[in-house]
Amino acid sequence: METPLIELREVRKDFSGVHVLKGISLSFRQGEIHGLLGENGAGKSTLIKILTGVYAPSSGEILLEGKPVTIHLPIDAHRLGLGAVYQDSELAGSFTVADNIVLGNEPGGILLDRGAMRREAVAIMEQIGLDIDPGRRASTLTAAEMQMVTLATLFHRRYKLIILDEPTARLSAPETRLLFGLIERFRREGITIIYISHRLNEVKELCDRATILRDGLVSGTLEREEIDEDVVTQLMVNRSSAELDISNPGLAQSQVILELQDLSTDRLRPLSIRLRAGEILGVTGPLGAGMEQIERSLGGLGAYRGTISIDGRVCDIGSPAKARAAGIALIPEDRRKQALFPNLSLGENVTLPALGDLSRVGLIGHGRARRYARSVVERLGILPDAPERAMRYFSGGNQQKAVIGKWLKREARAYVFVEPTSGVDVGAIRQIYEIILELARNGAVVIVISTSVKELLALSETIAVIHHGAISALLPRVKFTRDSLLAATISATAPAAVAEPTAA
Amino acid sequence: MAGTTVNSAAERRAVRSQANLALGILKRWGTIIVIVLVGLLFAVLSPYFGTVSNFNNILFSMIVSALVSMGLTYVVAAGSFDLSIGVVVTTVSITTALLIPHTGWELAIIGALVVACAIGLVNGLLVTYARLSGIVSTLGMMFVLGGINQYLTNGYQVPVDYGQVAFRFLGQGRLGPIGFPVILLAAVFVLGHILSTRSRAGHYIGAVGDNPMAAYYSGILVYRWVIVAFILSALFAGIGGVILTSISSSAQPVGGEGYLLEAFAAVFLGATILGKGKPHLLGTLLGVFFLYMVSSGMNMVGISFATRQLFNGLVLILAVGANALLNREEIHLKFI
Numbered sequence: 001m002e003t004p005l006i007e008l009r010e011v012r013k014d015f016s017g018v019h020v021l022k023g024i025s026l027s028f029r030q031g032e033i034h035g036l037l038g039e040n041g042a043g044k045s046t047l048i049k050i051l052t053g054v055y056a057p058s059s060g061e062i063l064l065e066g067k068p069v070t071i072h073l074p075i076d077a078h079r080l081g082l083g084a085v086y087q088d089s090e091l092a093g094s095f096t097v098a099d100n101i102v103l104g105n106e107p108g109g110i111l112l113d114r115g116a117m118r119r120e121a122v123a124i125m126e127q128i129g130l131d132i133d134p135g136r137r138a139s140t141l142t143a144a145e146m147q148m149v150t151l152a153t154l155f156h157r158r159y160k161l162i163i164l165d166e167p168t169a170r171l172s173a174p175e176t177r178l179l180f181g182l183i184e185r186f187r188r189e190g191i192t193i194i195y196i197s198h199r200l201n202e203v204k205e206l207c208d209r210a211t212i213l214r215d216g217l218v219s220g221t222l223e224r225e226e227i228d229e230d231v232v233t234q235l236m237v238n239r240s241s242a243e244l245d246i247s248n249p250g251l252a253q254s255q256v257i258l259e260l261q262d263l264s265t266d267r268l269r270p271l272s273i274r275l276r277a278g279e280i281l282g283v284t285g286p287l288g289a290g291m292e293q294i295e296r297s298l299g300g301l302g303a304y305r306g307t308i309s310i311d312g313r314v315c316d317i318g319s320p321a322k323a324r325a326a327g328i329a330l331i332p333e334d335r336r337k338q339a340l341f342p343n344l345s346l347g348e349n350v351t352l353p354a355l356g357d358l359s360r361v362g363l364i365g366h367g368r369a370r371r372y373a374r375s376v377v378e379r380l381g382i383l384p385d386a387p388e389r390a391m392r393y394f395s396g397g398n399q400q401k402a403v404i405g406k407w408l409k410r411e412a413r414a415y416v417f418v419e420p421t422s423g424v425d426v427g428a429i430r431q432i433y434e435i436i437l438e439l440a441r442n443g444a445v446v447i448v449i450s451t452s453v454k455e456l457l458a459l460s461e462t463i464a465v466i467h468h469g470a471i472s473a474l475l476p477r478v479k480f481t482r483d484s485l486l487a488a489t490i491s492a493t494a495p496a497a498v499a500e501p502t503a504a
Numbered sequence: 505m506a507g508t509t510v511n512s513a514a515e516r517r518a519v520r521s522q523a524n525l526a527l528g529i530l531k532r533w534g535t536i537i538v539i540v541l542v543g544l545l546f547a548v549l550s551p552y553f554g555t556v557s558n559f560n561n562i563l564f565s566m567i568v569s570a571l572v573s574m575g576l577t578y579v580v581a582a583g584s585f586d587l588s589i590g591v592v593v594t595t596v597s598i599t600t601a602l603l604i605p606h607t608g609w610e611l612a613i614i615g616a617l618v619v620a621c622a623i624g625l626v627n628g629l630l631v632t633y634a635r636l637s638g639i640v641s642t643l644g645m646m647f648v649l650g651g652i653n654q655y656l657t658n659g660y661q662v663p664v665d666y667g668q669v670a671f672r673f674l675g676q677g678r679l680g681p682i683g684f685p686v687i688l689l690a691a692v693f694v695l696g697h698i699l700s701t702r703s704r705a706g707h708y709i710g711a712v713g714d715n716p717m718a719a720y721y722s723g724i725l726v727y728r729w730v731i732v733a734f735i736l737s738a739l740f741a742g743i744g745g746v747i748l749t750s751i752s753s754s755a756q757p758v759g760g761e762g763y764l765l766e767a768f769a770a771v772f773l774g775a776t777i778l779g780k781g782k783p784h785l786l787g788t789l790l791g792v793f794f795l796y797m798v799s800s801g802m803n804m805v806g807i808s809f810a811t812r813q814l815f816n817g818l819v820l821i822l823a824v825g826a827n828a829l830l831n832r833e834e835i836h837l838k839f840i
Contacts, residue, residue, distance in 0.1 A: 078723040090718040092711050094782060103711060104722030111702050153722070 003066040005030045005160060005192045006051070006082075011060030013046050020046045022216040023060070028161065031190040033183065035203035035210030037232060042213040044196055048163050051194075052084045053077035064160075083154045084163035091146055091153075093139030097121070100138050101152045124156045128185050144175035151182055155191075162186065163194040166422065168202060172289065172451065173489060180206060199452075200229055212236050246433050246458050248477065251440045252279035258414045258445045262306035268293035269470040270306060275414075275462075280436070280446040282460030282477070284453070284489050290469040291449050298416050298447070299323050299330035310413050324353075329412035331403050333419040339403040340391050347373035347387030349402050354409035376405040381431055397421075397428025404435055414445040421455060433458060453485050465489055531779035535823055539794045546801030553804050556681070563686045566796040567751075568593065568744040570689055572763040573770040573788045574696050575740025580771050580783045581700070582733035583713035584631055584638030588623065588645040589741040590764030594756065595649045596620050596745030601662035601755035609671035613746050620742025621735050623649070628731030650758075657757040664753045675750025685747050692743060697785045699736075709733050713782070766795060769820045776827035794819075 004027035013021040021043045028034050038044045049055045051062075053074040061068055064080055071077050091100045098121035107116040121134050130152055132145055141149060147167060154162050164183075168176045183193055183206060197203055203210050204227045211221045212235040220235045255277045262270040268290045275281055285291045297304035300323035307314045308326075315326035323330065332338040340349055351358060351369045358369045373387040380401040382394070391402065400420065407415070417436065421429045436459055440446050448459050456463055456477075463480055465473040465488045473488050480488070547554035572589050579586040596616045603612035623645065630641035656662075664671065677684035700706035708729045711719040720726050744763070749755050773794065774787025795816060802812045828836075 074720060075723060075725075078721070083721070090715060090721050092714040092718045094714045095711065099707075100718070103718070104724050106704065106707065108704070110704060111698070112704055112707055114702075157723070 002030065004028055004063075005065060007063040007066075008047075009061040009063070011047075011050065011057045011062065013043075013050060013055060014058045020216055021050075021057070024213075024216075024218055026211055026218055026221070028192050028194065029208075031187055031192060032208040033187055033193045033195055033206050035207035035227070036194055036196045036213070037200075037203065037210055038213035038219075038236060042236075043216045044213055045165075047213070048084060048165065048194070048196070051077065051082055051161070051163065053082075078157070081158060081160040082163075083157070083159045083161070084165060085147060085150045085154065085167060091138040091141075091149060093137065095138055096134060097132055097136050097138060097141070097149055098134035100149055101125070101134075101156050103153065105157055120156070121152075124152055128152060128155055128182055130182070144171045144179070147171070148179065148182060151179075151186075155186065155189075159191065161192045161194065163196070165196045167195075168197065168199065172285075176202075200227075200232055203227060203232075246430060246437075248280055248437060248440075248459055248461050250461060251437070252461050253277040253443065257311060257443075259309040259312075260306065261309070263294075263297055263308065264305045265293045265297060265302060267469050268297075268304075268466075271471060272306075273464070273474070275445045275447070277443040277445065278440045280440050280448060280459050280461050282456035282463040283447060283449045283466060284451060284456055284463070284485075285466035285472075290466040292418075293469070294447065294466075295330065295332075295416055295418050295449050298328050298414070299332070300328075301330075324410070324412075327411075327413035329407040329410070329415045331400075331407075331415065331417045331420065333422055335396075335399050335403050336392070339406070340399060342392035343390055345388050346377065346382065346391055346394065346402055349391050350376045350387075350405040350408075353406050357409060372409070376408055379408070380405050380435060395428075397424040397432065400424055400428070400432055401435070404432075412444060414447065415439055416447045416449065418449045419452075420448060420450065421452070451489075453482060453489060457482060457485065528779075531827075533778075534826065535773065535777045536790070538823070539790065539797070542794070542801070543797060546797075546805065550801065550804040553801050558800065558804075560681065560683065560686070562793065562796050562800050563689070564683045565800070566792050567685045567689050568748045569763050569766045569770070569796070570789055570792040571692060571744035571747070572741045573767040573774075573792050574693065574785055575737040575744075576767045576771050577774070577783045577785055577788045578700065578706075578709055578733040578736045578740075579638070580775075581713045582709045582730050583716065584730065584733070585642060586627060586734060586737045587639065587642040587764060588627060588649060589737055589767060590761040591646050591649040591653065592620055592623055592738050592741040592760070593745040593748060593763055594653050594758060594760035595623070596742040597749040597755040597760070598653055598656050598662055598757070600746050600749045601664050602656065604664055604668060604671065609668055612671075616746060617739060617742045620738045620745070624735035624738030625731060627738065628727075628734035631734070632727035632730050646761075653757055657755070659757050661757065662755040664749060664755075666753070668753075671750055672753060673750075675747050675752075685751065688743075688747065692740070693785065693789055696736075696740070700785050705729065705732055710782075766792070769816065770795060772824050773820055776823050779827075781827065 007027040008024050011021055011024045012019070024043070024047060036044055036047075046055065050057050051071065053071040053076045056072045062071060063069070069080060071080065071082070077083065092103065095103065098118045101121040101124055102117050107113050107120060118134055125132065125134065128151070130148055132141070132149065138146065138149065151162070167179060171179060183195075186193060195203065195207055207227065208224050209221055210227050210232070212219045212232060214236060222231065253276055256274045257277050258275040260271060260273050262272055264270040271294075273281070283291045283294055293302070296302035298308065298317065300317045300320045304317075308317055309315065310326055310328070315322070317323045317326055317328065320330070336342055341352075347370065351373050354372060355364055355369070358365055358372055370387070377385055377387055382398050382401045382405070391399065394402065415436075420432055420436065424432060436446055436448065448456065450456055457480065460477045462474070462476055463485065464471050465485075552558055572593060576586055576589055596619060599616040599619050600612050603615050607615065627642050627645055630636045630645075631638045634641070673684060674688065675685050679687060700709070708719065708724050709732065711722070711724060712726050712729050716726055741763075745760070770788050770791035771783050772791075774789070774791035775781060775783045777787035777790050778784075780787065798815060798819070799812055802815065
């Protein structure tokens with residue numbers, strides 16, 4: 001059998017006595033797309049950080065093309081041709097696309113040859129089929145374009161192994177197709193891809209093999225034809241996927257809580273909708289087509305026209321502070337950057353919005369704050385149950401719970417979730433869904449903005465699809481099937497069976 | 505405001521694109537337009553302002569400040585701060601004056617510039633490998649050098665022998681109508697400009713300042729280029745120190761600190777020039793020129809020193825503020 005590109009032998013990693021990787025043996029073949037699945041905390045990100053030199057393994061061996069290598073620093077990984085594209089792409093915003101693609105490997109000596117730099121970048125872009133103006137500044141690119149430019153940079157550096165971490169998390173369906181095309185070309189060029197995703201369909205479609213990690217160990221490696229939802233779920237959590245099914249039983253009450261009247265922005269055409277207590281509205285559509293405008297308006301992050309009323313009162317939501325005062329809780333997608341304080345403890349994070357209630361004469365009661373933090377941690381099932389631990393050490397799912405925990409005391413009238421389960425493991429997804437349904441059951445309005453069709457079908461009572469800044473379908477959940485919703489998301493047409501939208 | 509006139513969509517678009525065009529022009533040329541207008545204003549107010557000899561005087565007076573500011577540009581472009589540059593001017597000046605009697609002027613200059621580079625190297629090492637912030641480490645360096653300057657001079661000025669004709673030519677000589685140090689400044693500027701726009705060093709310093717993470721993952725040796733930026737900063741300040749020594753035929757124990765604030769003003773003013781929004785050498789040079797031009801003009805018109813200080817401060821805040829308005833980010837949460 002041919003030598004694998006990378007072989008890991010009994011790789012272990014401890015963090016101050018905690019065993020995160022307990023002996024991983026795994027190989028990646030030349031030119032394969034290898035899916036990597038596993039719950040958060042299973043060791044995926046640690047493994048990736050070892051391959052890219054962010055962490056050094058505690059023990060074990062890494063072989064590159066049969067020869068043992070040491071990767072102690074990112075620069076080592078770079079020299080060996082191992083690289084990763086992280087969810088937030090790393091580009092220099094004030095540099096052009098071309099400058100970014102050749103960054104670090106510019107032609108020329110002490111002086112740069114700008115003409116050659118551009119020609120080289122254009123040649124790369126043509127080779128991989130990337131159609132972006134090379135002279136554009138990187139800061140003007142969309143998330144998808146940034147990701148593809150990042151891929152082009154790795155291609156230019158002749159990386160042998162490229163790790164993609166949830167690359168489609170922020171991409172719409174057409175953008176995902178473009179990305180997959182790019183990945184296929186990379187495969188044909190003989191580049192090995194490690195594809196980390198929580199979206200099994202993508203893994204099934206794209207990957208030659210897939211490895212499932214569980215609890216710091218390899219729980220199984222599947223060939224393409226073996227990749228199957230039931231098998232994968234079983235390997236991942238020891239639980240069949242049927243158990244994961246959850247749905248909204250119809251929680252809406254009669255009283256209208258949140259009313260949007262002719263809400264519009266520069267990228268959203270006037271939109272009117274009334275949401276009742278307990279109603280969960282799912283919003284989907286291609287990324288950048290307008291659904292993010294709803295989140296921005298309701299979260300106080302951008303200017304809007306029209307009115308937003310809560311309990312019949314018109315609210316001015318010009319800033320996040322005003323949104324909070326009006327009773328709207330925004331749980332953003334980029335939790336680490338926008339909702340959590342990574343260096344503060346879990347306890348400090350969840351008590352922060354409730355400090356007013358936990359203080360007496362302006363001083364924080366530490367005992368009470370601690371008890372409150374503990375109660376939130378218990379109620380949401382945050383693991384590990386360690387309120388003193390810094391937030392950044394928690395997994396994606398537990399971070400998401402902590403963000404929700406921040407709002408528990410304040411009892412918001414409306415919760416806006418953006419991609420609530422992106423970067424969250426299967427086990428925690430169910431718990432987060434239950435928490436969201438519980439919020440609705442308690443009479444709050446919930447808006448879930450998500451690109452995951454499955455998620456919307458599980459959670460929503462009403463579903464809105466937004467295309468080109470306008471609602472193309474606004475229907476009760478029961479009018480949609482998985483296929484029809486997917487079709488509506490991709491093609492901007494309302495399901496044919498229903499003639500006109502029901503909601504006002 | 506709303507609903508006063510109902511324009512057609514096309515008209516509104518036209519108005520908006522015109523407004524965008526105007527805004528674009530303002531962003532790019534605004535600072536330069538202000539510089540030219542202020543220059544014209546002084547030329548109208550004073551018959552002596554708009555003369556070639558006054559232009560020469562302005563250039564001559566700004567030499568040291570321009571060198572210090574140009575050096576600082578690299579550090580700010582790399583995303584850090586260097587508060588030690590003002591004192592470096594003094595230290596290098598003292599070193600030059602002390603060395604000349606022992607080594608001759610050529611080696612004295614080389615020795616003094618090596619000292620400057622060593623200071624920059626230490627600054628660079630402190631902010632990279634020692635993980636100190638640029639502000640803290642160079643503030644510390646500022647005090648350390650201030651102390652050393654006192655030790656070296658005992659608080660007295662160090663004279664340069666009047667017989668050092670060649671050395672004095674550096675700061676006091678003329679080639680035709682133009683002062684020799686102005687030519688030196690021009691030469692350093694051209695080299696520095698090529699360095700920052702055409703060379704690998706300048707490109708990487710810009711990349712590091714823009715997105716250090718991207719630079720790191722691109723395999724760029726981030727620390728190296730930050731250190732290079734600090735060395736360049738100290739070296740440019742050092743060249744200023746050498747020329748200052750030559751101009752005044754002596755080294756003063758204190759006084760370089762004044763260049764620091766001018767340099768920061770010039771760099772941030774310069775970043776608004778041509779709408780780049782980030783420091784660049786041409787902008788910095790024009791920024792220094794503007795500060796000295798205004799100073800000269802106000803002097804001629806008879807405006808007091810206090811008013812000039814006030815004006816300089818206001819101009820800086822207005823220029824940088826206007827630029828921030830034009831380059832508005834949606835949410836502003838950086839307070840450095």
